[in-house]
Every structure is written in structure tokens, then in C-alpha cells.
Amino acid sequence: MLELAILGLLQEAPMHGYELRKELATKLGTLRAAISYGTLYPTLKRLKLAGWIGEAEMTETSDIIPPMTSKRGRVVYKITAEGKERFADLLTQTGPETYDDTGFGVHFTFFSRTDRATRLRILEGRRRRVEERREGLREVLARAADRLDAYTLELQRHGLDACEREVRWLEELITNERSGQTPGRSRFGPAGAQPAATPAAGSETPPEQPRPHLDRP
Amino acid sequence: MLELAILGLLQEAPMHGYELRKELATKLGTLRAAISYGTLYPTLKRLKLAGWIGEAEMTETSDIIPPMTSKRGRVVYKITAEGKERFADLLTQTGPETYDDTGFGVHFTFFSRTDRATRLRILEGRRRRVEERREGLREVLARAADRLDAYTLELQRHGLDACEREVRWLEELITNERSGQTPGRSRFGPAGAQPAATPAAGSETPPEQPRPHLDRP
DNA sequence: TCCCGATGTATCGGCCCGATACATCGTCAC
């Protein structure tokens, strides 16, 4: 999961570890706590070993990363061509872990780079997951309420409330996805859903502006 | 964290692993996914090694656990005297992990066996934690909104909403704790209609159980 | 009869976390 997040961030710009973590914290700060260095650096090592990312010493001439001032031995990571392919694959691949809090948060963060069919699949999968949780909570509150103490019950109620709220939120997003037309790419392949090797990875993937009609008062 | 949960459940009644997991899933099903066996059994082994719990073969005569029918080699775990002490310690001990989703959920589940001072400390700590998260999200939404795409922004908004909601929930619980009320259904009536609030609230901490419920049907 | 789903115990590889160590840079007080 973290692999997808790192690849996605490095596709925006090359970064070193410290900055990567900050970016991770702000972008995934909703359904996910800040990532630990004890996770980040081993993962970077793994990605580098797999060939998805490359490593480059920071030189004085490189001003790719403006906010940083130090010019010591920082290691700047950069996504490779294979890494971009890998990222595209991971974007469309969905497993059970796609629908838990962390996985959903990461995927959602990159929705502007995800095709509409996958977006809908993920939103509906997440909705299903949260609905199952909601039903479980309703079951407990209806059937085993007398077996639980007042505090536990209150916790279940709060959890149920959060589930219902998220389902409504997801419904709204799904409705918007279905109604809002995206230019160009949504035209081909009505059924689709078959993960053919994503083409057009070579030429700067036009991100297909979502315009998800997410207004607020 | 799981240690506290297991000890707490085993203090209600002896159980074997499978049942323990089910109980864990329903009671902590709100802020926590179901526990994995790959976690449960090693933890039980660890607790047994530490002397907090004991192991006993299931015999045909024991009908402690009615819903189970099989009488094969199930291993029933039972809390020891040291385990009870350990549980009492863990109940009042609070660290940073007490205030994350899982830790808070576990502690909250056992609030009916926690003294009021600790309850308040945990509720306020959790509130502080969620408030920090909330402030972080507000910061991002106010300062870096133009740097993020529409989907990421929507995720942040949803996260912010959830934070604000939980803070309000915690405020309500804290208020009730201070006035000596059990967390029952404040939504069904005006708060002012409650009878004279228990004055106590002093430095002494009478256990003040809302509903002990330590027996099993 | 025979298979299937629920019950039940257990292990393994691997992800991820918190704690910790170490080093440099800019800045501000003294």
C-alpha cells in the first residue's frame, strides 16, 4: 500500500525521504497517521531493489526541490519507467486491502490519475465494506444490546453513526461520478473492467481532469 | 493493546481462542477490525508465558461455555490472579498509544471497570489527539488548498468533518462524566431535564460503575 | 454416503511501528 503512495508522490516530483514523509502526512493525513521512518526507509530500499525507483546524490546544481536548503548527503529518489508502469498497475488493481481505511485513502488520493471505471469500482467496494460494518453494528445494537454495558453501547452507536455518514458521503461521490462526464477517455469500452496493460504511459498521461463537482456551501 | 483486551474479556469469563476472537470482534468492532489468528494465538502464548493467563483442557463436564458443542481439544484460557493485577494496571496506565483509534477503543470498552479520573484523562487525551488532527486538516485546507486536486481536497474535508464530529461526541461524554452521568442516550431528551447531578467529582475516585455487568448468561 | 460449512488451533513470511542513534544546518541568546 505504501508502495503505491510512494510511487504516486515520486511521479509528481523527485524527493528525498524526509520530504516524502511530510508529503505523505499531509496528503494521506485523513485516514492514515503519519508514516514512520522505520517503514519508509526499508520500503524505499525495497522499491529501489525492485527497480521501481532510482537513487541520485544531491548536487549543488540541482534546484529541483526548492524548499530544501541543506546540500549534504541527502538521497533524492526518482521514479523509473518501470516504476511508472508499476504505479499504473497498482492504481487499477483492487484487492480486499483496497477497501480498508488506509488502502482506500491512498487510492482516493490518486483518483485524479485514475480512470473512471476504477474510481467507481473502488467507491462501490468501499461502500460495500462500510455497509457490512454498519450492518454488523446494527445487528449488535439490535440483538445483543442487553449483553453490553452503557459505554460499549455508546461506542457502537458512535461507530454506527460514522458508518452511516460515510455511506452517505460515498453515495454522493458515486452519483457524481456517474453523472459527470469526463472528456475523451470515457467514450471507449462500455463494459471494460478487464485490466489490459495500460497503454499511453509513455507520453505524460493527460490526467483526465475529473471535475467531480464537489461543491460546498 | 491486545493484551489489555484479552485480559479484560477473560476476566468476564474463561474462553477459548475462537470465541475470544468473536467477542473481540463484536465489542471492539467499531474502531478496530477483527483480530487475526496470527495475532491472537501468539499473544495468548505470550500471556501464558508471562503468567497472566492459565490454560486448561476442556472436559465434558464443564458447561461454562454453552454455545459451543464440540468437545475436542479446545484450549480454554482463564485469567490468573496476577493477570487481574496486570489488567488493573493496564487499565489506568495511559501512554501515547492510548489515544489512537485502537487504543482508545479498547480502553473505552472497559470504561465500566475504569475509575472516573482515568476515564476523564483518557477522554481528554483522545480529544486533544483528535483536535490536533483537526487543526492539521484545517491548516491544509486553508493554506495548501490550491496545491491539491479536487479529490484529495474532498478527502480532507470528509476527514475534517469526522474529526469535528468526534470532538463534539467527546465533549458530550466529558460533560456527562463530570456531572456523573452514565452515557445513555442523551439524544432522547433535553440534558437539563436530568435530576440533580452527583456532586462528588472530587479527588477521591469511587469506581462508580454505570452498570457493572460482570456475569454471563 | 459424502461433501460442505462452521468450528477450532496453530505457524510463517512480511508489513509497519515506535524507539533510538547519529549527523548537519541555521539561528538566536549570551
Next chain:
DNA sequence: GTGACGATGTATCGGGCCGATACATCGGGA
């Protein structure tokens, strides 16, 4: 000047927890 301090930066280690997997029994229905 200089020394303390916080932010920046890289890295490892032990351990908790997870999903996948294997294996075994039991009750009940095809």
C-alpha cells in the same frame, strides 16, 4: 564567538500485528 537548540536528514532494530495457509473435527443436508 560560541554554545544551545530545533529543524532537517538518514538509518536500524525489536516486536506487534496481519493475511495466507495448513490441518482437524463435527453436524447436517444432498
